[in-house]
Amino acid sequence: MAKSDVPLLFGRWAAHTNNFVYVFGGNIPFNRIQQISKFLLAPFPEGSLAPVGGWSRVLLSGVPTSDDDGNIFSEETLEAALRRNPILEKIQFVMAPRWLLRPEEITSKYTSLTFSVARAPNRA
Numbered sequence: 001m002a003k004s005d006v007p008l009l010f011g012r013w014a015a016h017t018n019n020f021v022y023v024f025g026g027n028i029p030f031n032r033i034q035q036i037s038k039f040l041l042a043p044f045p046e047g048s049l050a051p052v053g054g055w056s057r058v059l060l061s062g063v064p065t066s067d068d069d070g071n072i073f074s075e076e077t078l079e080a081a082l083r084r085n086p087i088l089e090k091i092q093f094v095m096a097p098r099w100l101l102r103p104e105e106i107t108s109k110y111t112s113l114t115f116s117v118a119r120a121p122n123r124a
Contacts, residue, residue, distance in 0.1 A: 006036055017095055020044065052118040055094045061112045065099075072103045078113060092118040 007025035014021050022040060024033070030051040033040070041047045066072050073081075078097040082088045095116035099106060 006032060014094060019094065020047070050092060050118065052092070052094075054119045055116050056119055057095070057114060057116045059100075059112060059114050062110050063113050065106050065109060065111050072099075072106055074103075075099075079115075082115070088117075094118050 006028055009023045009025050011020055011022045013019070020043075030049075033051075034049060037049050040049065064073075075096055075098050078099075079093070082097055093115055095114075097113055097115040100112045100114055
């Protein structure tokens, strides 16, 4: 059996997401990983591969919590609002935007939210 030039170290479920993360040893070009996508995606028929160079967690403070009627904004509404920002419209969320508090615990007009985004891999 020939030694693979794509050393897969392990795979794991990412916390707080429905993403499965494969970890490879070394600096493997994404186009080389795509060549074996048939095998990597076999357990995930609806899946796709996306290169990431890690992720960054973001914390936003002072975010309005509700509409004029006092209805707390849903996580879907938070993501839609963030995507209206041209910088975030095409970003890959690793963890969807969510309030730091559970919605039923929010009593203020402003609070904090958090989300995580994938960083693009180095192309050097």
